Amino acid sequence: MPPLLEAVDLFKRYxxxxxxxxxxxxxxxxxxxxxxxNGAGKSTAIKxxxxxxxxxxxxxxxxxxxxxxxxxxRARLGYMPxxxxxxxxxxxxxxxxxxxxxxxxxxxxxxxxxxDILRHVGLDEERYRPIGEYSTGMKQRVKLxxxxxxxxxxxxxxxxxxxxxPGGREEMLELIRRTGLVFGISMMLSTHLMGDIERxxxxxxxxxxxxxxxxxxxxxxxxxxxxxxxxxxxxxxEVIAALAARGIEVKENGVLLVVEGANDAxxxxxRDVVADTGARLRRxxxxxxxxxxxxxx
Amino acid sequence: xSTERQGEVYDLGYQRYDGPREGxxxxxxxxxxxxxxxxxxxxxxxxxxxxxxxxxxGAMLPAFIFIIILSLTGDGGADFIPGHGDYYQVIATILLIxxxxxxxxxxxxxxxxxxxxxxxxxxxxxxxxxLGRFLxxxxxxxxxxxxxxxxxxxxxxxxxxxxxxxxxxxWADIPRFLAAGVxxxxxxxxxxMAVASFINRRAYAAVVVIGLFFISSGVANGLTSHSETCHxxxxxxxxxxxxxxxxxxxxxAGDAAKWFALISVGDVPTRINNMIFDREAGSPAxxxxxxxxDSIPIGVYALFTVLPGFLMWWRYQxxxx
Numbered sequence: 224m225p226p227l228l229e230a231v232d233l234f235k236r237y238x239x240x241x242x243x244x245x246x247x248x249x250x251x252x253x254x255x256x257x258x259x260x261n262g263a264g265k266s267t268a269i270k271x272x273x274x275x276x277x278x279x280x281x282x283x284x285x286x287x288x289x290x291x292x293x294x295x296x297r298a299r300l301g302y303m304p305x306x307x308x309x310x311x312x313x314x315x316x317x318x319x320x321x322x323x324x325x326x327x328x329x330x331x332x333x334x335x336x337x338x339d340i341l342r343h344v345g346l347d348e349e350r351y352r353p354i355g356e357y358s359t360g361m362k363q364r365v366k367l368x369x370x371x372x373x374x375x376x377x378x379x380x381x382x383x384x385x386x387x388x389p390g391g392r393e394e395m396l397e398l399i400r401r402t403g404l405v406f407g408i409s410m411m412l413s414t415h416l417m418g419d420i421e422r423x424x425x426x427x428x429x430x431x432x433x434x435x436x437x438x439x440x441x442x443x444x445x446x447x448x449x450x451x452x453x454x455x456x457x458x459x460x461e462v463i464a465a466l467a468a469r470g471i472e473v474k475e476n477g478v479l480l481v482v483e484g485a486n487d488a489x490x491x492x493x494r495d496v497v498a499d500t501g502a503r504l505r506r507x508x509x510x511x512x513x514x515x516x517x518x519x520x
Numbered sequence: 521x522s523t524e525r526q527g528e529v530y531d532l533g534y535q536r537y538d539g540p541r542e543g544x545x546x547x548x549x550x551x552x553x554x555x556x557x558x559x560x561x562x563x564x565x566x567x568x569x570x571x572x573x574x575x576x577x578g579a580m581l582p583a584f585i586f587i588i589i590l591s592l593t594g595d596g597g598a599d600f601i602p603g604h605g606d607y608y609q610v611i612a613t614i615l616l617i618x619x620x621x622x623x624x625x626x627x628x629x630x631x632x633x634x635x636x637x638x639x640x641x642x643x644x645x646x647x648x649x650x651l652g653r654f655l656x657x658x659x660x661x662x663x664x665x666x667x668x669x670x671x672x673x674x675x676x677x678x679x680x681x682x683x684x685x686x687x688x689x690x691w692a693d694i695p696r697f698l699a700a701g702v703x704x705x706x707x708x709x710x711x712x713m714a715v716a717s718f719i720n721r722r723a724y725a726a727v728v729v730i731g732l733f734f735i736s737s738g739v740a741n742g743l744t745s746h747s748e749t750c751h752x753x754x755x756x757x758x759x760x761x762x763x764x765x766x767x768x769x770x771x772x773a774g775d776a777a778k779w780f781a782l783i784s785v786g787d788v789p790t791r792i793n794n795m796i797f798d799r800e801a802g803s804p805a806x807x808x809x810x811x812x813x814d815s816i817p818i819g820v821y822a823l824f825t826v827l828p829g830f831l832m833w834w835r836y837q838x839x840x841x
Contacts, residue, residue, distance in 0.1 A: 273641045275840075295543050295643050302641040308634035317563045324550035325642045332539040339535045353565075369638060374537035406534035 225287065226251050227377045227409055228272060233281035235267050235433075242267040244433045246281070250377075250411055254403040256420030256441070257413040259430035265413040268430070269379055272411075273302055286376055298327045301375035301408075303366050305382035311355030315346055315365050318354060319372050326373030333372075340368045344398060360391035367398065371408065378402075380412045384419055396422050421445075445511045453480040453493060454506035465496040485509050547644040548652055555656025559622050571621060576664060578614040582607070583668040587675030603676075604693040605797030607669055608704045609790055615661060615708050616786070620729035623712035624722035626653050632720055636839055646836040654713055654832070662705040669697045693797075700793045706825055707789040714828030717835040733786040737805065740784030744777040744808035746770070771808060781809035782820050791817040 228250035235243040243264045259265050270276045271283050274290030274297060283289065288296030310318060316337055323333035341350045344364040349357070354365060363383070370378050383399060384392040400423040403410045412424060420427055421441060429437040437444075453473075455462055463473050463480065469492050474481040482489055497504050561568030586601040593600075602610055630636045639649055673694070680686035712729045719725040750765040771777035781787070784805045791809055793799070795817070800810075809817060 275640065294645055297641060298541055298543055298643045300641070302638070304634065304637060306634060308638050310629065310633050310635055312564055312568070314563075321550060321554050322638065322642075324553075325547045325639060325644060327541045327543045327546045327643055328537070329540055329542060329546065332537070336537055343534050371534075373541075402534055408534070 224251065226284075227286060228411065229282070229284040230268070230271075231282040231284075233268075233271065233283055234279045235264075235271060235276070236279045241433055243271075243278075246430075246433070246435055248428050248435055248438055250409075250426075250428075252407075252409045253426060254399075254410045254412060254424045256424035256427040257411060257430065258415070258417060258420055258427055259436075260415055262432075263430040264433040265415075265430055266381070267433075269302075269381055269413055272379060273297070273300070298373070299376045301370035301373070301378035303370040303378065303380045303383055305385050307362065307366075309354050309362055309365055312353055314351050315341055315354055315357075315368070316350040318365070319368055322369045323372045328373055336372055336374070340372045343371070343402075344368045345394075359386055360388075360394065363387060363391070363395055364398070367395070367402075371402065374408075376409060378408055378410045380410060382414050382416075383412065384414070384416065392419075399423050449485045450510045451482040451485045451489065451493065452506060452508050452510045453482065453504070454478055455480070455497070456503040456505055458500050458502035461500045462496055462502050465500055466492065469496070481510075544643045544648065547642055548648045551639070551644065551649055551652030552656050555626055555653045556660060558626055559657060559660050571618075575614060575618040576667065579611050579664040580668050580671055582610045583671035583675065586672060587679065590675055590679040604669060604672065604697045605793070605799045607672060607697070608665065608700060608793050611665070611668055612704070612708070612786070612790065615664060615704070616733055617730065618664065619657075619661060619708050619712040620726040620733075621722075623657060623709070623729070624716040624719070624725040626657055627713060627716040628720060628722045628725060631839070640839065646839060647833065650833055650836045654709065654829075657713060658705055658709045661709050662701055665701045665705050666698075669701065673697075696796050700796045703792050703796075703821070704789040707792075707821065710825050710828045710832070711785070714832045717832045737784045737786040737803075740781050740787065740805040741803055743780040744771050745804040771804065777808040778811040781805040781807075782812075782816070785824065788817070788821050788824050792821050 226249035230246050230248055233243050233246040257265050271278055272285050277291050286299055319337035320333045323336050341347055344367055346364055384395050402408050424441055426440050466473050471492055557563050560572050589601050677683040715729050716725045746767045748765045748767050750763045752760045753762045753764050755761050787805050
């Protein structure tokens, strides 16, 4: 399968400021997270993928087209901006119907599609209310709905949980997860919140100072740093000493003893040490690092 | 015997779309149609419909009044009421106020609410957007302009003692008002839209447009008018009984008056209308400009339509998402 999105040796400069430098990556089907702090180049990358700006050099292809050259190619692309981009005086139904037509759908199909998508994002009963009367969470759903109304192949989401309270954030993440992973719409999610990516993405691309710092599956990142957490009620020092004698380094983290890089041999060694020392084992469990822990280190 | 009805509720979830996709042409049409709906207040609350209705009534009301006068006075009345050549001047202020208020409604909201960003990431260019919005507005202003003229034509025909003879004598008015309508509507549409492209507050944009038309017209008429000198006439007891005024031979601005006349933005379409109908000038500014060769008012008209059109297009090429 050809990639949905492809950046090859991409450079983007604004005057003397370098926004992206030699960026190369591919995005395939599924949900991909574009992670990075503010100023890392995420917004510039999104604008390049949408065809709103041209690269200084290098190539960008979205759904097989160079987006700034092919206006028609945008017909199968969806975009949900970070900031508010909704009219206040018309209903969600009217707005979505219009946006579906601007994406190329005939009016009769646009009407059906608007109704389907508003039901999908949970705004079925509110669809005839002016958008200006909606809560922040409901507006965020309308923004997602307008990005999906024309059934795109790939949707670019820019900070989709920005400004939401914890409950609203959970609901939005669940909605994106269902749309992306259950219903098969490929998505690229730009965010600085690692928790969001961990919840819904299966791949992650980390941008730092305009360059790709890391890239891989979310599972790959978390698996490589798997630790074992041990908690004993007594004979703690003896356990540490016995493990050290077997060449296993133990870190203390509060009540926990942490052994990095779990594998079968370490499991066996811990079992034997606990049996030999007679320590009362309360907990022995693998701990998978969160992306937050990995990238903050 | 009763039968038990059974049913299940399914979560249909996300539905894929495999219907037709009409691409950029559908997008262009959608921008145009949405522009028409926005101007007419369709799909919006009742308040959004008040202004378009009032303006439609305002554009047609003079024609109604003229028809009533004609029906009361018969054929002779046609010589005294304004005809097709005067009608655009009669409704120009109404059309202008409508344009000044509705052009920002069409353009400013899309920019201020960032809807323009959602358009530009779809199969639509900034040029498509500007053209679609402009055409939507132009068509409505043109329809408003024509509505009164058509009503007036109907009234003149129906109140004439010999409608067929009337039509034979006056048929040339029809292509004239159709052509003048296009030029007047183009002018009255494009300047407010250009102003609304640069100002992000609807009220300010409307004030700038109205100010531009009325202030420039006031200044031009002031500079092209003829000053009057009055002195008091007294009776034999020295008490003032009346005033005697004499008008200066030269306009206030002297020989340059005909050039100052050109700064009146509001008079630009009127001059073109007068040329089409071969009609005499009305205001001092129009009279002063009538001294110029025809090519100059035509050139000014072209400048006042092409330049705002270009500025509007240029502004939207620089919209950044």
